[in-house]
Amino acid sequence: SQKIEQNSEALNIQEGKTATLTCNYTNYSPAYLQWYRQDPGRGPVFLLLIRENEKEKRKERLKVTFDTTLKQSLFHITASQPADSATYLCALPGSSNTGKLIFGQGTTLQVKP
């Protein structure tokens, strides 16, 4: 069955550094991959989508890569700030052209001033 793995350990980094989060998947060939941010007690917020034919996508301080051979996506936040502290979730489509998403467990990022 489809499986998505994110580092369950919290990632602690210093303000100004680059945070890199990993999302690995197995038994799957997704057409795209999405990243979401979730703050405690709130719903996830969509950040970025990357398609299978795209190697890299950028949005402001965010960068996502997608390696379909390695079955891995990397999510980078450059010049990190304490306000970036949150849980970041990767998600893959559960079936084609529908709203069903399969989420990873998420990685909690803590940026220290």
Next chain:
Amino acid sequence: KAGVTQTPRYLIKTRGQQVTLSCSPISGHRSVSWYQQTPGQGLQFLFEYFSETQRNKGNFPGRFSGRQFSNSRSEMNVSTLELGDSALYLCASSSQGQYNEQYFGPGTRLTVT
């Protein structure tokens, strides 16, 4: 545009009771999906409705059901509540563009005692 709204935000119920949660999607969005989030299992897909029809269903027992109205508003119902149903229930809407980014509501925190 107003975001996804969910009511109620918090709910405490007793084992054996039933509960109905409500979701109003972003105006113009026709797809509404429901997710259950717990610390142990993470975000798990419950079901998706599109144009009043259930289009996808996750691996949850029949006690979990939902429906969608002609104005795209959706409700989910859980009957015969169990302690394990305590969770954050999230509703997400999508415009059904090709890549289906989801816009989540704030969630309903259900506690079963």
